[in-house]
Amino acid sequence: MTQLALVIDLNVCVGCHACVTSCKEWNTSGLAGSLVDERPYDRDPTGTFFNRVQTFEVGEFPNTQTVHFPKSCLHCEDPPCVPVCPTGASFKRPEDGLVLVDYDKCIGCKYCAWACPYGVRELDEDRKVMGKCTLCVDRIDNEALPEAERKPACVLACPTNARLFGDIHDTESVVSRAIRENGGYQLMPEWGTQPANHYLPRRKTELRIHRDELDRADNPLKIDGLLPKPPVKDPSLDDVTSW
């Protein structure tokens, strides 16, 4: 069985928000209809977005890490938002594991959002139905697009390729390998929701220089006479002992 998912590499995410606006851009004119912007040029502009990039600071100066953290629907394998939906508008698509909302069935009761611990569903205040990341189902299903472009808009947009896309049930997929080899993890594992999306942690490359590496026979200072050998005539052990 297929489970499509994103694997988000925090080791390379620079927090540029490309995934945020490319998502908005694709989806607002997409098959599912518009994503509202309220008060777009006024005080406190707000709107529907399926994907957000957040920033966290970890640790204290000077040992601070700044973590940019993109978050969209995690397409849980056991999605708590689906069984609570009274109309069946929220569903998990059997063939690829996408958690989707049928906007024609949704009554906008918000119960699914309450039942999601991750805060990734947003009610569109214009259309009054629940919106969420579809992994761009209208791209990945669209056979009119070239194969390489049948991916979520955010994945194609991401300048650092921090968003990998694939089937986490296929052990040889890019995403499965990334999870396996780079310590991929899930958010809030305590709830057993088994999010399909995984995150790859920060990894640190270090360089250790041994003292010996600074002491080399081919030191260029010697060529210019700046590490001179002591004159032959200077005192040495040869002068004082015969063993």
Added chain:
Amino acid sequence: MSEAPAANSARATETKTTTCYMCACRCGIRVHLRGGEVRYIEGNPEHPINKGVICAKGASGIMKQYSPARLTRPLKRKVGAERGTAQFEPISWEEAYTLIVERLAKIRSTDPKKFAFFTGRDQMQALTGMFARQFGTPNYAAHGGFCSVNMAAGMIYTIGGSFWEFGGPDLDRAKLFVMIGTAEDHHSNPLKIAISKFKRQGGRFISINPVRTGYSAIADEWVPIRPGTDGALLLALTHEIVNTGLYDRPFLARYTNAGYLIDADPASDTHGMPLRTGEDFGQGSPHFSHDELWWDRIADKPVINHAPGADPYLAGEFRMPDGKPVKPAFQLLMDRVQQYTPEWASEITGIPAGTIRRLAHEMGVTARDQKIELPIPWTDSWGVEHETVTGNPVAFHAMRGLAAHSNGFQTIRALAILMSLLGTIDRPGGFRHKAPFPRAIPPVAKPPKSPDAIKPNTPLGGLALGWPAGPDDLFLDENGGAVRIDKAFSWEYPLAVHGMMHNVITNAWRGDPYRIDTLMIFMSNMAWNSTMNTLEVRTMLNDRDESGEHRIPFIIVCDAFQSEMTAFADLVLPDTTYLERHDVMSMLDRPISEFEGPCDSVRIPVVPPKGECKPFQDVLIELGTRLKLPAFVNADGSRKYRDYPDFIVNFETEPGSGIGFLAGWRGKGGEKTMRGEPNPRQWEMYAQNNCVFQYKLPRSYQYMRNWNRGYHEWASRTRLRRNFDPLIIQIYSEVLQKFRLAAQGKGTSKRRPPPELAKRIERYFDPLPFYYAPLEMEASDTTHYPLAAITQRPMAMYHSWDSQNAWLRQIHAHNYLFVNPRLARGLGIADGDWIWVESMHGKVRCMCRYSEAVEPGTVWTWNAIGKSRSAWHLAPDANESREGFLLNHLISDELPPAHATGGRRMSNSDPITGQAGWYDVRVRIYKAAATEPEESWPQFQPVPAAPGTNPVRRLWQAFVAGTGEWK
């Protein structure tokens, strides 16, 4: 559902390629249109710059295209209305042209320099510069002076190339990457792509920056540094690398002037200058004789540099046969850096000495022990054939954090020298050039030398901007005073190679050096964030003299949006957006070249212009034609070019030169590249090829291009360069020494600085890099103003010329001042408190946000989020104006009068290049009183919406392309 799928698919959709312009990065994009409306903008996978990716701004282009702040009609200030109040009446283009042409024709026929033309980050400097030159005014520049001219000048005067458009880190092959003083921005997508690949390949990434955001966030090590002290760090690194012998001696000896013998006799008239044989070894170059001497360590005697079989001493002290003491340049550098110990630098930078040593060792050992050897044969400028290209895989990247300080030039010289010591210039894994760089050091283009270059009804006799190689190249009047309105190329700012836009309004207002008549500004927000002293500039723009006339009599502003600046215009010209225009990213300007070879690109309109908007290029060509500027008319004075696309195809730098704006698909049928006759179908061919032309050099021409004979011959054939002499890295800068000698009353130049500036020239024009505290810091009471205050643009808005974008402003609606909690708590400031930030020039009220990712001696904020009330068609109470703020109010464009040099008002700029010292300001912060209003200060009067702008959808909008209307 609000829209049935069938209805969507029934509407005609089409896809067009063009080039993005949401910032200066110039990615290739594919624009999908539905029913003629922009449906989706995505990165073009076929494009060499972005390879299919796009950034937050690029993906928000729709909201720029349909912004209600768009100007759609030419506007004239209402009679009797004050500038700044934005009271306009719409006029026709014909009226606008007539108004401008009458005025400019009169100026041109009397005193062309009374027309000043300054532009923002416009990517069309080849055309705008040409217009100014044809007009005959020297008063032209783009924004470089207040952006990063120190970066361009510091590196080009040292290695003949610079970061960003002109070169960059080769992260494909680097093992260690050091980023210093780079904000969230420069070279946006390509750098993001490269850093990510680099990290995934296991490279080590060190970021040196007062703040840890953006790229620094994913660095393996963050080294916090105090702003403006990078020079001290770089010199201490150099100290350690030199003293431990971790430099690449063979590279220095052969490819730099490290071995050149320098006159060490203080009494000599040529003290500090390289010794020369006096013969011409210039390999055909009239600008460089290449006759400097080495002291050959094999023969132990002075020889001409690069004499076959010779190897120069880099250290020591020698006496010439005539007894003159000489030292190799490298010895002078070693002498210089002895004082710059890591312990010394630690005090200044706040970085522990042990860390500085370790960083130096990491750089030196990686460069030395992880050498890359590529099997690429090449021939150097002296005819020696090399079987391989070697590289030392340590790459650097730096930008405005180094540049925007008044010690930036020398700091960047220190960086370029450090990169050279490590042997990383145009080699794999290090720094690599992008065509048309490397250029001569300094480049051959020169500004005019005297006011004689300015004559009525005549093009300027020289280039408005150029690269002085000594005092003789300064642009001075008979009394040694400035000729340009911004005083670039005067003794005050001799190497102001990008001009000094930040001084124009103050100088013009003051009439120093003279009054002007008309100021034309294109795409620059001089009444807001593109000015150092916003409050004063807004006053000056509307100020009148004793006779009641405006001190700046006429102001023309061309912009696509209703900005803070348009409010001050007498005449507003509505520009198009990037989706509505032709543009070229030309080799004559700042192309998009890659390491592997030249690359240029174009924009082709994907939607028709809104309202009466006209692309500014078309406007310039129309004005040039009506003014009968020679380049734009035939011999009989008739129109030569129909419009901009026609101009681009048919213009040649000289008749028959075959050099034009675009390098691709030249020749009658598009069969030639780089050079060739105009091709009438050139635009079409760009359109068919993703709007980009890329030329890949043969592998043997891709490296070592400062000294690569094959490359030089190729560059000469394609006329990228006239000469093919080697471009020797200037560890020791002869150009700077020439200025210093002039200040000391010595040297070959007859020109001498005025006495009150001599000390300044002598001090700062040091041929070797040195550290000095930024000028404003020296002039500030640092016990009263203990903190450095800096800004950066957030990635989602970096380099974008607006932030009224409906999507992006949801991400950044207002800004906070980021303060280290240790500092804030000590001052009784809580997270989220309203605080005052005060410098000796002004103060602002804003909100504090705690951050552990900022060095405690520094405070910072996102730049240009704050807007003036109701500018950009935002509501008067929008967050941008009520909670957002501009740090510019704390910054001055001039140093305090007490620090004037000999009674002159001096710009708050680098004394060498005139680079604006944005990041030098010192501040203090304190809590705002509980009784104060919770809004930022200062606030400005709201302005009415300009005629022709669309009404704003106040409550909500939901965009669906192709519906013909918005819901």
Added chain:
Amino acid sequence: MRPAFSVIFLTTLIGVGQGLFLALYAAELGARLSWLPRQTANFYVAGSVIALVFLAVGLFASFFHLGRPERAWRTAAMWRTSWLSREVIVLPAFMAIVFAYGVFHFLGYRGTIALGTLGVIVCVALFVCTAMIYACIRFLQEWASPLTIANFILLGAASGYTLAAAYALVEAPVLIEVYAKWAIVFTLLALCSRIATLARNARIRPRSTLQTAIGVKHPRIEQKAQGFMGGSFNTREFFHGRTPDVVRGVKWGFLVLAFPVPVALLAAGVFWDVPMLILTAFVIQYAGLLAERWFFFAQARHPQNLYYQAMS
């Protein structure tokens, strides 16, 4: 969570209606078993009408919670998995039974006890469905407890019996004392259950933390930017936006208004035979219940809030 007034009214109003029905049924059963005096058919008919009014107004209030009320008919679809769907089925079913119960009495049909027994079963089912809507969300730890069900039942019964006592003033003064006593009993039981809930919730250690939310193991993590500044659905729906003082005030408000005050008023009303005190007891208790339900939402800390803490 942000207290949604539609849901506050829904749950409290139908609770009253359910409790009132239980009281009516208890009166009939008691009479049938000769423990209580017999009442006129009118008592049951009018009582059913009052219960129905509360249920209907509650149902009406719930529509304000929906973005697309015109599609509300779809909500019955997922009764296999969704407690909300079950509630949507059970509530009209219960209303139908209450209606039938009134009609049977009005028409003098037999079988009212059997119908009433069915009504009690459905009534309890409705309490369970309503409560489980909240109690089944396991990561809302303040709600995910059997005490939530106990509270809904006991508070519904208490308020329903208080109303029944007030209603008895008009139709069956003989039942005032019985109803008032049981109202006091249910109110005190509800107080125990509610205090137990408060005690439990005060001891909850959130299972989700910033560490598990973003998967970084470090004791010191702070959000600096939630990714937007003008608010979003996630900041509007899940934060009550009131100061801790307000929340504390509401807590003490409901602890006083919903429990001791009505108990005292009921006791005094019966003891001194002052009918107005009993009516006042209901009004005050209902106000207390509104506060209780507001606090019920406000106290629930949704783990999603970890992601929406700061902007910059």
